[in-house]
Amino acid sequence: MLCLWCGSSQAGLLAESTRVVFAAGSAEQSLQLVNLNPYPVVVQAWVDDGRLESGPDAVGAAEAAVMPIPPIFRLNPKAQISLRLIATGVPLPADRESLFWLNLYEIPPARTDLPADSQTLTVTLRTQMKLFMRPAKLTSSVEDLPGLLSFALEQGVGGLRLRIDNPSPYYATFRSLEVACAGGEAQAPAADMLAPRTGETLVLAAPLPCAAEAVEVRFLLVGDDGNPVAGRAALRTSASGG
Incomplete structure (x- = not known):
């Protein structure tokens, strides 16, 4: 079989x-x-x-x-x-x-x-x-999830990495994720699903040709009905990941 x-x-x-x-x-x-x-x-x-x-x-x-x-x-x-x-x-x-x-x-x-x-x-x-x-009476609404996710760049031994943190009580399922400088070509690190109150680090394929303040993260999450939910975020400052 x-x-x-x-x-x-x-x-x-x-x-x-x-x-x-x-x-x-x-x-x-x-x-x-x-x-x-x-x-x-x-x-x-x-x-x-x-x-x-x-x-x-x-x-x-x-x-x-x-x-x-x-x-x-x-x-x-x-x-x-x-x-x-x-x-x-x-x-x-x-x-x-x-x-x-x-x-x-x-x-x-x-x-x-x-x-x-x-x-x-x-x-x-x-x-x-x-x-x-x-569960009932969670600390935020599921509609708030895109705005609750935070992103930061870390310089590690293996190169530049993107840190994603999900402080919400909801699972964040990514349909797509892009990191780009304003007007520049985007990188698309592979992101899947992030459990509540957890984080993960993704390795970027190449350095970004701009300062962190000019980097934008664009993403699509999967909503309750299976349709995409769009989100955008600027990078937060982060300590080096070593």
Whole structure:
């Protein structure tokens, strides 16, 4: 059996959104799924900590904050289902978001029209979606997130680096990130996702041909609805990272 890891845009099973935000006080949410394949599929759904080697019976899945119902179902071609997501009530931090992953494991039917001695290859698809558990009464609004991120340049042994700090209680998922001097060519260091109240340092490909005061950071975050949220920031001063 060959297992391919891919996004929902490549899988035949399509979800109505690319992420799920579980607001505080919500006991249940639903996620619409449709089977775009020309054949029926069996789908297994579970929530875990996102490790690729984990499965529905792993410890991480057993301790997840959300349980999908039904956990296993058949979906005919072009058919839809409303997957129920039930909060399990496990204790979570109250001062920041928690991140889990919704897994949708898609199994196609076996071929029955082949000779008994035929060798076949079954290709399964596993889609992973971010699932955020968002507590009530956080210190800021999620709409404030782009303005809360801070950026600084550090001169380290390996060259110039960009320091990103996320002091907010929200996960910051970057769709794109650019660093440029005014009117100059931009560099695009690879940024992914920054957890609440954490930071990371990215190495820049080349020195910037201007003073730090003239550097601008432009970025796109992924919003709750999956659409891009634009942000801009000037650099703050920072001590050398060594």
